[in-house]
Amino acid sequence: MAETIAVAEPRSAPAAGPAVPCALELTDVHKSFGATPIIRGVSLAIARGERHAIIGPNGAGKSTLFNLVSGRIAPTRGSIRLDGEEIAGKRAFRIARRGLARSFQVTNIFPRLTVHENIRCGVLWSLGYRYDFLRRVDRLRDANEAADRTLEQIRLTARRDTPAGVLTYAEQRALEIGITVAGGAKLILLDEPTAGMSRHETENAVELIRSVTHDRTLVMVEHDMGVVFDLADRISVLVYGQVIATDVPARIHDDEAVRSAYLGDSDA
Amino acid sequence: MTPQGRPAFWIGGAVLLAVLPWIPGLQSDFGRSLLSQMGIAAVFALSYNLLLGQTGLLSFGHAVYFGLGGYAAIHLLRAVNAGLPIPLPLVPLAGAVGGLAFGIVLGALTTRRAGTIFALISLGVGELVHATSLMLPSFFGGEEGVTASRTKAPAFFGLDFGSQVEVYYVIAAWLFVAALLMYAFMRTPVGRLCNAVRDNPERVEFIGYNPQRVRFIAFSVAAAFAGLAGGLHAINYEIVAAEAVSDTRSGAVLLMVYIGGVGHFIGAILGAVAITWLQVSLSDYTTAWLLYLGLLFMGIVVYVPGGLAGLLMMHLAALRARAMAPIARSYLLAAAPALALTLGAVTLIEIAYRRSTQPEAGALMKLFWIPMDTATPWPWLGAASLALAGYALLRVVGPRVAEAWRRAGEEIHARG
Ligand SMILES: Nc1ncnc2c1ncn2[C@@H]1O[C@H](COP(=O)(O)OP(=O)(O)O)[C@@H](O)[C@H]1O
Numbered sequence A: 001m002a003e004t005i006a007v008a009e010p011r012s013a014p015a016a017g018p019a020v021p022c023a024l025e026l027t028d029v030h031k032s033f034g035a036t037p038i039i040r041g042v043s044l045a046i047a048r049g050e051r052h053a054i055i056g057p058n059g060a061g062k063s064t065l066f067n068l069v070s071g072r073i074a075p076t077r078g079s080i081r082l083d084g085e086e087i088a089g090k091r092a093f094r095i096a097r098r099g100l101a102r103s104f105q106v107t108n109i110f111p112r113l114t115v116h117e118n119i120r121c122g123v124l125w126s127l128g129y130r131y132d133f134l135r136r137v138d139r140l141r142d143a144n145e146a147a148d149r150t151l152e153q154i155r156l157t158a159r160r161d162t163p164a165g166v167l168t169y170a171e172q173r174a175l176e177i178g179i180t181v182a183g184g185a186k187l188i189l190l191d192e193p194t195a196g197m198s199r200h201e202t203e204n205a206v207e208l209i210r211s212v213t214h215d216r217t218l219v220m221v222e223h224d225m226g227v228v229f230d231l232a233d234r235i236s237v238l239v240y241g242q243v244i245a246t247d248v249p250a251r252i253h254d255d256e257a258v259r260s261a262y263l264g265d266s267d268a
Numbered sequence B: 001m002t003p004q005g006r007p008a009f010w011i012g013g014a015v016l017l018a019v020l021p022w023i024p025g026l027q028s029d030f031g032r033s034l035l036s037q038m039g040i041a042a043v044f045a046l047s048y049n050l051l052l053g054q055t056g057l058l059s060f061g062h063a064v065y066f067g068l069g070g071y072a073a074i075h076l077l078r079a080v081n082a083g084l085p086i087p088l089p090l091v092p093l094a095g096a097v098g099g100l101a102f103g104i105v106l107g108a109l110t111t112r113r114a115g116t117i118f119a120l121i122s123l124g125v126g127e128l129v130h131a132t133s134l135m136l137p138s139f140f141g142g143e144e145g146v147t148a149s150r151t152k153a154p155a156f157f158g159l160d161f162g163s164q165v166e167v168y169y170v171i172a173a174w175l176f177v178a179a180l181l182m183y184a185f186m187r188t189p190v191g192r193l194c195n196a197v198r199d200n201p202e203r204v205e206f207i208g209y210n211p212q213r214v215r216f217i218a219f220s221v222a223a224a225f226a227g228l229a230g231g232l233h234a235i236n237y238e239i240v241a242a243e244a245v246s247d248t249r250s251g252a253v254l255l256m257v258y259i260g261g262v263g264h265f266i267g268a269i270l271g272a273v274a275i276t277w278l279q280v281s282l283s284d285y286t287t288a289w290l291l292y293l294g295l296l297f298m299g300i301v302v303y304v305p306g307g308l309a310g311l312l313m314m315h316l317a318a319l320r321a322r323a324m325a326p327i328a329r330s331y332l333l334a335a336a337p338a339l340a341l342t343l344g345a346v347t348l349i350e351i352a353y354r355r356s357t358q359p360e361a362g363a364l365m366k367l368f369w370i371p372m373d374t375a376t377p378w379p380w381l382g383a384a385s386l387a388l389a390g391y392a393l394l395r396v397v398g399p400r401v402a403e404a405w406r407r408a409g410e411e412i413h414a415r416g
């Protein structure tokens, strides 16, 4: 597989050899809704520290794949390993506690909490507060500071005490990413983080994603090829529930099968 | 900052609770009994707000925990009557413990689901417990209930709780403590997670929390405080009967929180005060009082989603922004048509109610000091035209009120 291929960007060099388990490893994962197979035998190995993009036409099953990995739904069969440990079929909060965080294609925030509270909720578990009902949340310095740091990163400090429900669309998308990355998860899944953003907003989002994931593993679904080729160390192409190619961006770009199946002739 | 976020709110609240039974009009035994009922209702409504307002759990059976707490407390009081050395002010705690115990057991079953399923299960549990309370007379005392005496208890700093005002102070003290504890709970990590679960339970799972566990905790805490309210009910009335766990009481607390303002801390208190007052006073004037309560409820749900507390906050914000004058002017314009609509509608309701529920009382009646013969069409026509005229005028004036509020909103916004 792609591990043997020389990679254009130096930081990515995926770990080789069996000693270090992959950050995420899918083996022959299947998912059917009723009788309809949606994910049809996906195998994928993502190394620690890698930035991996999943592209593919609408309805290919990209979001479903994220739902399987993050525990929103259980696979029909197959194995999903996070840092070498099996997580297939586990509940979402158990997977989250093991260090996987995800964002959603359709914004999924806490509309009546303030922006700061939204992000603070995202850090509470990872800081060990669990179901604490004896301490005042406003007095938890580490949680509040972590939330404020993330606010800086996503450039929403000015909106700190605004209810999240009244933010603009782009601000909510940024908050969506903020909640996801704030808890310090080592594996981040972003589902179409720049969907619906303007050119300028997309550039900001790319910078944001780059900075918040610099020492973590990132898997992102993305339609904007500029973003994909800018950020990704490797790309997987998902078509009709199957990965038809996984490779470095330059080779994906030149791959005949990929071009005909997905990129089309119009793509630059 | 919310009102309850300021120390002044709590200091003022304590002072208010202390002086209320000495205010003229409330000084009588009736007044103090009314205040005691309001205090009990406020604890109950605050506990319901924890469920509905803070965690988004719509329960149709919250009285289960009120009533079972009440039974726990009344049985403890009987033991005290028989010689157990526990001072009366601590007896309501048995209610809290009972409410918590049943909250944990029944909550473990019911909070696995949210939304409509949870609401329906809560309704079922309510009916089940109510039916059980009638089937096990040895513990529940059947229709007549279980009685005990609050005066046959060890003296507490020389007080024997024979007078209403002494009981009132026990209730007021517990109300203060319970309100403070519930407020504090909302500001803990798990309290904020309750809000998160209310807003978006699905997302909560992806930040490491089990929304079922969060709901279970909120439910148990709410049940404990409902049980405390039931315990206060037990020492106030010295009797707990099946009515304490009934769906009527579950419905009443829902009305209180909705009318007061769902999610507003002070809303639960305002709603408890308003509904208790209506229950006690309005029922003296008219047998149709439940109908008015229903109309009030519908009006609030449709026109004032923030409830009484929402209205209060709006007006306070307008006052602070010095934008109240034009609003007050629009209110003056709307006052006469609103009064006409109300008078006309009330007259129609009263004569219709009287004719249908008390035909033996005859056709002659007196309403608002006006004698009328309801066998003739004139009272009906008069009331209907008054109501219609008021309604038509309100349609004209209403937009002015809305416009005044829109301008005030801009003003408030501009001032931050
Ligand atoms: N919960 C579900 N039940 C039934 N069908 C589903 C469900 N989720 C997704 N699908 C179907 O699976 C297919 C893939 O959807 P999705 O993963 O959202 O695609 P993508 O994200 O690649 O655009 C679609 O045809 C969609 O209708």
Ligand SMILES: [Mg+2]
Pocket: A062, A063, A064, A105
């Ligand atoms: Mg998708």
